[in-house]
Amino acid sequence: MRIAWWKIVSVVILTYVIFWGLIGGVPRQPILNESIRNVYFHVPLWFGMIILLLTSMIFSVRYLRNGRPDDDLVAVEFANTAILFGILGCATGSTWASFTWGDPWPNDPKLNGVAVGMLLYFAYLILRGSFDDEQRRARISAVYNIFAFAVFIPLIFILPRLTDSLHPGNGGNPAFGQYDMDSQMRLVFYPAVIGFTLLGVWITEVRVRLRRIRAVLEA
Amino acid sequence: MRQISALMRKEFLLEWRQRYALNGMLLYIVGAVFVCYLSFNARRNLLTPIVWNTLFWIILLFSAINAIAKSFVQERAGRMLYYYTLASPQQIIIAKILYNTVLMLVLAGLGFGVYAFVLGNPVNDIPLYIAALVLGAIGFAGSLTLIAGIASKAENSATLMAILSFPVVLPLLLMLLRVSKNALDGLDRSVSLDEVSILLAIDAIVLALSWMLFPFLWRS
Numbered sequence: 440m441r442i443a444w445w446k447i448v449s450v451v452i453l454t455y456v457i458f459w460g461l462i463g464g465v466p467r468q469p470i471l472n473e474s475i476r477n478v479y480f481h482v483p484l485w486f487g488m489i490i491l492l493l494t495s496m497i498f499s500v501r502y503l504r505n506g507r508p509d510d511d512l513v514a515v516e517f518a519n520t521a522i523l524f525g526i527l528g529c530a531t532g533s534t535w536a537s538f539t540w541g542d543p544w545p546n547d548p549k550l551n552g553v554a555v556g557m558l559l560y561f562a563y564l565i566l567r568g569s570f571d572d573e574q575r576r577a578r579i580s581a582v583y584n585i586f587a588f589a590v591f592i593p594l595i596f597i598l599p600r601l602t603d604s605l606h607p608g609n610g611g612n613p614a615f616g617q618y619d620m621d622s623q624m625r626l627v628f629y630p631a632v633i634g635f636t637l638l639g640v641w642i643t644e645v646r647v648r649l650r651r652i653r654a655v656l657e658a
Numbered sequence: 659m660r661q662i663s664a665l666m667r668k669e670f671l672l673e674w675r676q677r678y679a680l681n682g683m684l685l686y687i688v689g690a691v692f693v694c695y696l697s698f699n700a701r702r703n704l705l706t707p708i709v710w711n712t713l714f715w716i717i718l719l720f721s722a723i724n725a726i727a728k729s730f731v732q733e734r735a736g737r738m739l740y741y742y743t744l745a746s747p748q749q750i751i752i753a754k755i756l757y758n759t760v761l762m763l764v765l766a767g768l769g770f771g772v773y774a775f776v777l778g779n780p781v782n783d784i785p786l787y788i789a790a791l792v793l794g795a796i797g798f799a800g801s802l803t804l805i806a807g808i809a810s811k812a813e814n815s816a817t818l819m820a821i822l823s824f825p826v827v828l829p830l831l832l833m834l835l836r837v838s839k840n841a842l843d844g845l846d847r848s849v850s851l852d853e854v855s856i857l858l859a860i861d862a863i864v865l866a867l868s869w870m871l872f873p874f875l876w877r878s
Contacts, residue, residue, distance in 0.1 A: 559825040562821045566812065569813050570811075579808055579811050579812070581874070582808060582871045589863055589864075593860065597829075598829055598832060598833075
């Protein structure tokens with residue numbers, strides 16, 4: 440069995456994040472209190488999701504350039520994992536919001552943007568399901584994937600910044616880096632981003648291998 | 659350039675020969691406006707400006723989706739193949755987008771006229787509102803034409819057209835709502851400058867993507 444070093448790194452980092460994230464010191468903030476620890480889980484999940492979607496789009500571009508079916512497999516599995524991260528991000532976010540903002544789904548542009556983004560990618564999966572011919576499905580869904588990513592970015596990065604948002608870094612609020620994260624928290628936060636992204640890549644890799652085996656068996 | 663104009667002419671001719679489709683779209687938007695008018699119990703002063711504005715753009719969105727959905731469906735596969743031997747895919751998509759923009763401008767103009775006629779016209783800054791309509795027409799045509807191309811390749815294209823296009827046009831729609839709300843309230847134009855530039859940026863992104871991606875689409 441092939442052991443990849445990054446899988447070990449991912450396990451080590453995530454263990455560190457979970458333990459040190461829960462027992463390490465955090466600054467005392469009003470309203471947030473101990474729930475500030477959710478920064479280690481909620482935010483890295485979204486970062487990971489965006490990185491995974493970007494990778495998925497890159498593989499779609501590669502598929503359109505050289506037409507290898509394998510790239511399409513990788514693209515769809517990255518999108519799947521990203522959707523999973525998105526759902527987890529929503530779940531952690533709404534738990535957090537119900538304690539700090541008093542509402543599990545406040546009317547916030549960032550939340551709504553992400554909800555629409557999820558619709559975009561669910562539509563991607565439905566689009567994939569509506570083709571019988573494999574080559575055709577691969578090409579057209581690759582085209583849609585690139586288009587969807589180009590729409591997704593303004594939806595979550597540009598539009599929320601134009602209006603008032605509860606999220607830090609939007610609507611004139613300073614980003615979290617500026618005030619409520621001290622250097623101690625950063626020591627957990629940045630590894631958490633890397634760890635969750637690696638975990639996403641790992642999940643994707645397993646699913647891609649499964650798909651490859653299935654493709655060989657069917658052929 | 660000559661090929662684009664020839665393709666445009668073909669689109670207009672095709673539309674003119676199938677006038678029932680064009681008339682159908684025009685009637686669709688007039689009917690939708692009238693349904694809204696009657697549903698609000700024909701009391702126009704009940705509508706606050708926000709409701710007035712949102713309702714109009716939603717009517718326009720649905721008409722746009724319906725009108726543009728058929729831009730690839732109405733031509734048979736064999737005929738498409740014939741076009742592709744004559745012109746490059748970029749020329750075809752540009753011609754389609756231009757044609758759809760004109761179509762959307764007609765629909766938006768008519769829709770706005772009828773809407774303002776039956777439901778009252780509270781708009782203070784009409785030129786800005788019309789600018790929003792034009793930007794909206796370009797954006798809808800640009801993003802929905804590519805989506806129509808994608809949807810027409812699949813089996814249940816009507817449903818697919820709707821679910822693919824709603825999230826895609828949403829950023830555009832939100833910006834349009836904001837600009838047209840500013841125009842409605844007659845705010846100073848410098849307030850809407852940000853939104854207008856973002857609208858232009860979204861239009862540019864969408865057009866560039868259609869230009870780049872369509873060549874991959876038509877081959878299948």
